[in-house]
Amino acid sequence: MEYLSFDPATKNLSLVHGEIPKPGPDEILVRVHYSGICGTDLHILDGSFPAKKDGALTLGHEFSGVIEDIGNIVKGFKIGQSVAIDPNSGCNKCDFCHTGKYHFCDNGGINNTIGIFRNGGWSTHAVVPESQVYLLPSGVEMPQAALAEPLSCLAHGWDIINPVNVGTNILVIGSGIIGLLWACLLHLHGSRKTVTISEPIEARREAVKKLDLDYEINSPSELKDKRFDLAVDCSGSGPAMEAAVPLLKRGGRLCVFGVANPKATLTLSPFDIYMKELTILGVNINPFTFPKGLALVRAMSKQYLIFENLGIKVYKLSEYKDAFEALKKGAISKAVFKCC
Structure with missing residues (x-):
């Protein structure tokens, strides 16, 4: 072999x-x-x-x-x-x-x-x-x-962040492959005009357009006046996550999905977390969701x-x-x- x-x-x-x-x-x-x-x-x-x-x-x-x-x-x-x-x-x-x-x-x-x-x-x-x-x-x-394996991890993340209702304002941080798959998953579940993808690299922002999801695609600097109910980090970047937290509305949630360097750290304001009742959610691999990952492959193959x-x-x-x-x-x- x-x-x-x-x-x-x-x-x-x-x-x-x-x-x-x-x-x-x-x-x-x-x-x-x-x-x-x-x-x-x-x-x-x-x-x-x-x-x-x-x-x-x-x-x-x-x-x-x-x-x-x-x-x-x-x-x-x-x-x-x-x-x-x-x-x-x-x-x-x-x-x-x-x-x-x-x-x-x-x-x-x-x-x-x-x-x-x-x-x-x-x-x-x-x-x-x-x-x-x-x-x-x-x-x-x-x-x-x-x-199937990465999609099974997304399925575990989907279980953790739900309910995600149609109309929820969502920020996807990073448009590498995981960000693209998250964008497709959100589209599959009915999110249309309320998803924004944040990506610092222009070539990656252009690449998102090939998926024809009709999502807003911004550089991080263009997000300062926007607010979101949910942010899904797909970058693993501590600074990107830190920058996303102030963009969360009251009751907002940050889903930490991207794998960060084990030595990376976050600096957050406990007062903001208290005042806005923010929630930070981690997602670790795919416990018992591999069948859901295969189901997602079947549902998403032709379009996504x-x-x-x-x-x-x-x-x-x-x-x-x-x-x-x-x-x-x-x-x-x-x-x-x-x-x-």
């Missing part, structure tokens, strides 16, 4: 050839077709996000493919089925897991994610637990299925998940340097590897 191997000690990424692994009794071998590069992956590569430290790691926690082999006690799947992988799980033993919050689990959640702490999908083949494999719904194509409109470009594994260079330059919003 062919895979990208990351050395945490040297921060070196290299293309490697090796033997195709065998699945364990309760595992499934997936022939990976498409695997996305997430912003979290970029943070792992530069050493600013926690990941496996002891030995080489194959990243990639957003991927879809076809079952090539199954363990001898796997009952729910067959060879040849098209699937997507939920990279997150819990230990199923701790209090967090027993109360349905496995994303807080010390031994699971983000601490045991496929592609972050276990070998993932930047590879032609990946071995994954049966419990984390999902059949693709009818009508879902393999490329779009690689977006067109790669060209979203600024997504597909690369071979061997073209990984080109993919990262394009992301670094901002020439694309997201890169997806075609692994087969």
Whole structure:
């Protein structure tokens, strides 16, 4: 098989050839077709996000493919089925897991994610637990299925921020791929003339227009006289979040969705939070929302998940340097590897 191997000690990424692994009794071998590069992956590569430290790691926690082999006690799947992988799980033993919050689990959640702490999908083949494999719904194509994981995180965020009624004035901070997906999700749920997207980079502001959502697109400097009921941060930028808080109306809410550098900080006015009864909401991965993510892929594919409109470009594994260079330059919003 062919895979990208990351050395945490040297921060070196290299293309490697090796033997195709065998699945364990309760595992499934997936022939990976498409695997996305997430912003979290970029943070792992530069050493600013926690990941496996002891030995080489194959990243990639957003991927879809076809079952090539199954363990001898796997009952729910067959060879040849098209699937997507939920990279997150819990230990199923701790209090967090027993109360349905496995994303807080010390031994699971983000601490045991496929592609972050276990070998993932930047590879032609990946071995994954049966419990984390999902059949693709009818009508879902393999490329779009690689977006099921980020959309499942959006589904968790949607559950947290609801109710969001039609007519709610919403600010989406940042128009990278996550900001674009949030914009599409809000449009899917009926928000039309009441969404504003804030983006400092002109090229990204222009790119939003390809989605034809009829949203207002502003630079941050153009927001000073506007007020919002809800702000969804998709940038992970502390200064951007700080600037958004004064723009919230009384009773307003800030949803912190973008993954910030662990050392980033916010300076907020407790008096303003008190006087305006502001709410700050965090969103951490996708506890039990992967089926909702797949449902969103199915609902959004034809109108919203067109790669060209979203600024997504597909690369071979061997073209990984080109993919990262394009992301670094901002020439694309997201890169997806075609692994087969």
